[in-house]
Amino acid sequence: MRFKGLDLNLLVALDVLLETRNVSRAAERLYLSQPAVSAALARLRQFFNDPILIADGKRMIPSAHALRLQPMLKTLLAGADTMIASSPTFEPADSRRLFRIGASDFITTVAFAPLLRRLATEAPGVQLDITPPSDTLAQMLHAGELDAIVVPAEHLSMEHPSEHLFSERHVVVGWRDNPVFARELTIEDFADAGHVAVEIGRLFRASFAEHQLRQAGVMRRIEVTVASFTVVPDLLVGTSRLAVMHERLARHASAAHPLAFAPLPFDFPMMEERIQFHRTRTDDPGIRWLIGALRDAVGDTANG
Incomplete structure (x- = not known):
């Protein structure tokens, strides 16, 4: 041609x-x-x-x-x-569409894992290609290399539309035998402990939790920094370290690891996760279906 x-x-x-x-x-x-x-x-x-x-x-x-x-x-x-x-219709049961999504391992664990269990019966031909966060995620969306990205509201691009997906609380997580969980966790307990922090991207763009802690001027001793949310539990077990973690992920991790979690001992804002898609996909029925399916899978209420 x-x-x-x-x-x-x-x-x-x-x-x-x-x-x-x-x-x-x-x-x-x-x-x-x-x-x-x-x-x-x-x-x-x-x-x-x-x-x-x-x-x-x-x-x-x-x-x-x-x-x-x-x-x-x-x-x-x-x-x-x-x-x-593009298509005027989208039939999940018959579709063989590949959705290319940018999302963290937290989102993959709490949103895409339950969605995939549903897809096995409701949309067996639909495929997901999940790209982890990086400094170029927004550029990949803009270039059309990704269909959508799921990120905290603070990390959205101003060039493309987005929609609310779910809200999330954060908690303090640590080893189940850490004595600080035998009583009400205090600010002093939080400040005195060693911590595991998550930073994302080559330029060390702060995760939502790290950004909020810095904004609030909360001081703590960071002993380990990683680029993945889901490796944090393994770095807590058998130690006195603590971590600030999404409550959904904390609940998921505590089912597989000897962990405990407690409310943060200070005010901390809710995190809003949004799904952003290319402006040319606003009326894409496949994207509309994906957003609805993700909301159903994760629950569109805080830690619901």
């Missing part, structure tokens, strides 16, 4: 080549042979009258023109993906 002399299949190859900056890795991603991708690159160079990728030792560097093309290419392919995925 050609458009103004360009084989449109080459646009997909160009997108992958600019992402990987490597012919061999692009061939793997495209499920093509290396000679076929080399030939595609040669045709792209001829059409655009530009080198596209320039050899620099063992690396390949995009040309200035290729870098200018990349955002336009992302927008074009995202629009095509939206057009192909």
Whole structure:
């Protein structure tokens, strides 16, 4: 299929080549042979009258023109993906749609795990591809690489719509035999203990809990920092460490680990989890179904 002399299949190859900056890795991603991708690159160079990728030792560097093309290419392919995925109806029982979602392991545990149990019987052909949080999650949504992201309200992009999914309380969690849980937990207990903290992203963007604690000026001794919510329980058992954790996750973790949890000994705001989708997907019946199914799976009330 050609458009103004360009084989449109080459646009997909160009997108992958600019992402990987490597012919061999692009061939793997495209499920093509290396000679076929080399030939595609040669045709792209001829059409655009530009080198596209320039050899620099063992690396390949995009040309200035290729870098200018990349955002336009992302927008074009995202629009095509939206057009192909769009349908006036969505029938979960018959659909074989793949939903690409950005979500933390907390959301995966408390929302997507119960949803998947329902999908086994209600929508057996529907697939989920869950991408963990990173510094580029919002850009991936904007580029159309993700259908939706589930994040606290504070982490939303201003460029795309979002909807309330559920509200969440936070609690203090620790080993069940930690003596501080034998009485009412005090601010002094909280401050004196070592803590496990969660930071997300290469740039150490604070989780909701960490951000709120810093905003409130709550001082504590952080002994361990991790990038995953679900590894925290294993770092508490057999120690005097504490952690601030989502109540839903604390309940889930305490069923599998010898943990106890208690209310925070100071005021702490509720966290609002929202689902954000690309502005071109506002009327997408599949996205509407996904939002409703997630609300049913997690319960649209605080820790309900």
